[in-house]
């Protein structure tokens with residue numbers, strides 16, 4: 001027997017920070033996950049913990065570093081990842097994932113929970129740093145402009161072809177940066193590109209829409225090397241109203257929550273640098 005790949009860390013540290021330095025408070029609401037890897041054979045094989053930085057300490061570092069301010073989530077994740085690699089002798093790789101939950105200002109110091117999340121995953125090692133940014137739970141829907149036909153059929157296929165359906169999804173998108181950039185501006189541009197492409201694409205498949213969305217993200221930010229998209233197909237089925245003597249010209253739908261198609265893919269800029277640890 002031998003020990004295989006391993007890693008450990010503190011999952012889902014909930015951090016809320018209030019910046020009180022301006023006339024209006026600013027609110028930052030994060031879920032932070034730290035993951036460390038390196039020479040951790042001793043603890044696995046003998047229970048010798050001399051090289052193990054406790055996950056409890058990792059959680060404390062998140063809160064202590066937040067005392068100095070958070071700023072852009074990518075910068076906060078970089079600070080944390082560098083700290084773990086630079087100060088823990090056994091650790092040669094660190095990954096910090098952050099989901100930022102959005103809040104909309106509804107008053108001077110009042111907020112309402114917003115929709116969707118911004119995210120980052122930063123990896124650091126002695127060989128470099130890799131920054132991935134993203135958005136999650138961005139729910140989009142087109143009431144028309146979506147078709148699905150001409151697909152492969154076999155003896156189990158019952159799906160009807162359609163030239164007009166609802167297309168709905170909850171976008172998870174992650175993109176890796178080839179170089180540092182203004183993370184906030186880049187995220188805003190990428191989000192707008194995703195929404196714009198979804199709305200503007202007359203879709204013959206969600207796969208086609210995925211590619212169009214990825215293309216627009218790459219066009220929007222020159223520092224982005226690759227974007228990975230995960231698109232659940234939130235099916236909306238036309239309800240059969242014939243038993244009630246009614247027609248249904250694309251007006252009454254059943255919104256199913258499961259099962260759902262899950263369409264995933266990457267769009268890369270030709271000649272982009274190697275991903276390194278970006279997707280670790």
Ligand SMILES: O=c1[nH]c(=O)c2[nH]c(=O)[nH]c2[nH]1
Nearest residue numbers: 148159204205206207233261
């Ligand atoms: O856009 C779609 N892509 C598929 O691969 C698929 N499969 C399916 O049943 N419906 C759809 N829609």
